[in-house]
Amino acid sequence: MDFFSLCSLQKKLQSSEVSPKEVFDFYLKRIEKYNPCLNAFISWKKIPSFKKKGRLAGIPIGVKDLFCTKDLRTTAGSKGLEQYLPPYTATAVEKLEQEGAIIIGKCNNDEFGMGSTGEHSYFGASKNPWNEKHSPGGSSSGSASAVSARLCPASLGTDTGGSVRLPANYCHLVGLKPTYGRVSRYGMIAYASSLDQAGIFTHTVEDSALLLDVMSGFDSKDSTSLKTKPPYFQKNLSSEIKNKTLAYFDLEPFKNEMNPEIVSAYQKALKLLEQRGCCLIEKKIPFLDYGISAYYLISTSEASSNLSRYDGIRYGKQSLKSSQSLQEFYSLNRLDFFGKEVRRRILIGTFSLSSGYYEDYFHKACQVRYLIKQAFDEIFSSCEAIISPVSKNTAPLLNSKKTEGKNLSFYLNDIFTVFANLIGSPALSLPCSFSKDKLPIGLQLIGPALGEQKILNVALALEEDLNIFEKSPEKYK
Template identity: 40%
Template sequence: MSKSNLTELTISKARKLLDKREISSVELTKAFLDKIAETDNFVKSFITVTPELALKQAEKADLLIKENNIHDLTGIPLQIKDNICTSGVNTTCSSKMLENFVPPYNATIVDKLYDSAAILLGKGNLDEFAMGSSTENSYFYPTKNPWDLDRVPGGSSGGPAASVSSDQVISSIGSDTGGSIRQPASLCGVVGLKPTYGLVSRYGLIAFASSLDQIGPITKDVTDSALLLNAISGYDSKDATSINFQTPDYCNYLKEDLSGIKIAIPEDYFGDDIDSGVKKVVYEAIEVLKKLGASIEEISLSVMQQFALAVYYIIAPSEASANLSRYDGVKYGFSDRLNSGDLMETLYKTRQNGFGPEVKRRIMLGTYALSSGYYDAYYLKAQQAKKMIKSEYEDTFKKYDAIITPTSPTVAFKIGEKFSNPVQMYLSDILTIPVNIAGIPAISIPSGFINGLPVGMQIIAPRLREDTIFHIAYSYEKATNWSKFKPNFNT
């Protein structure tokens, strides 16, 4: 098998070849490391590549395979977003603040992946502290969209989405606070799942907005998404918000027939603020679902359409302002103490020079929303609106199995296009943030192209109904061919 064929493999296909001993994990890992070396000067999706660790892990995995001690991910090379702690491997959050931070422990999901003998190829680029929708807020460099290197890959998991799309890795693990898995997956033409809040442990995920953050897989197809969710989900006593839930084998729900499935299409999310080409692609995708047996009805979700953006940009910065107060230049991370007179000056200067503009903007916004005199007008009202958004979903899911919208209002935009306008950038997330506010699951899957740029469809389901998401997503994927298209970038 040629090298390029190896890097095009999905987890499920690589599994078969590894189990039949047609390829070894070392061969597979080397093919990906070569691909990274060839392409990452252009794509810039990695912050750290870990070739020595990866090859050591691959040798071990090959031994396990020889002994027939095999899990779904044994010998499978993955990337992990650089805001998830990996013991002994730099975890920077794409921030100057954590440029040299080496975690003393693994995130729970990293332990789980290592337990099944998966391989770590390296750490993926992101917007600093996962704040952003384009990966342009990375302290190190922006990641490029493999479909057009002049465009953004989306964000904040832009590194993970771009690396999966350009075959630098089989799959990656991202995090999603307001769309940070789904929007880049949509813009890069890959599959991105934000699981139910609490289904995947957040232990070791560097906190941005703790009530909204969730870890999830970014993959080449829906089957791999189910395989990875199987591996990383489950109760963890180290995360106080972890759900004690007996997770099923999600691969059991990869079924093709959609008869009996009731899908709601919210007209509010197909309005003037959504690109007409994107709407056309998603409407065509809905027609496919109809042919597969699903029943489709139009509904309205006017409450969230009206309030979700405001709620999100109050709650997320408020929590961020508290979470990021730990970066004080004392115990770990960047410390601007050389020319500082005293401890207080060090604190101010460390935070002034260690955080980038977007992170400071959000800390300021959150501090403002929580400050005396404004708390009732902003934070309290946002909490009330959050409750209303949750009930709007609950009412909808009494009648329907799933809701479908586009994932992003536009295809990938040009690097620099929205960078200087924070509000424009925030609007990139209008279709994905209501899902985080309600704590429910959603996936973005490839559903077509506009002028060579991918468009994603978002499937939203009730709390803990990832099974429904996989069922619908898998049948759609089988009926279409979008996941098989590859970007053809010059290297």
């Protein structure tokens, strides 16, 4: 039994070449064999229910543990929600189940989506199947690790500042973040409400388009859900991109920081696009020096508000230590509830929203966000999509002693990914190359709002020309 892409598995199931039970057992065995090493899943099902009809009938899919699922515990990678059983299922997950998909398990992640290496999960870090000494990226660490090691053919993640695209980049996967509002956030545990979006991990662009077709659409339970009817992404896929104008980011500001192999892979991809007949124009990243600041001030401020509900009463356990006031009671509960990184980000957010600092920090960041949106709108007025690297380096080493105290440098690594979240644009990471030490190198495409088809089409063209999507880590073939 040898599955690779979700679409090829779909065809085998539809033609009855394999049965849903055989497929499920195949992946369950792989999870039980490899998860102790990879730590990609926090929990998983052993007894599925098979729905006969639907585009995804019989296909097992992993789901990041930030999505509420009625029959499986949802932890958000946090000690505080370790035993939390949601009374409902997230809309994005429900849509997959309505099409017959089987949610095989809940994938590990940085606590509440806060992190970019997977090391901030209460349940321990996931590992990168390409080299287990390295991080799979974060915060959707387990989702990427699971698909990359073929523990499931696809998975869901969430992307607030790059948490789908960065792990996809590190794990040789296609990682798609749709336009803000395209996929319902109902049932998605909130980190930063104006930045969060559900995302998809797959091996191929077509698989991504299929899942986007299933998950997109208006949801009355999400007040930020777009009413615009989505197009048929899979049906409209085309690698014919001749005469399309594409912008690419100038990497001069990063010349001393970028891994030269990533620069080389980026330049090779640009040449392939030229050979396809595309017109390429170079652009500077707008407000380069301010994007990270705007992103972290906005995201941590929204997080400080969203996470204020975790008080040990409605969620989590109450501290056994005695308290002298209700305020102290909450404080002690929350100290037990959250890990270090979450507490750090709540403190930044609280500071930037507080009296005396609000104008200079949060409000200013929102104004900078307006300027960034204007600048990107101007770029998109003259091109279909923007191409950039996803990160400055390949997957970092897993070593919590070395990462402690280096928060700012980790935050600055998000420089290529945060802009898409700030402006609400769709963005995608796809496999591009490998480094000399066999770590994956990806490429990012950013589109205008509602422009998923544009970036999927360019991605399909590159996928055909690069022809490396079928490579798998040796140990997990």
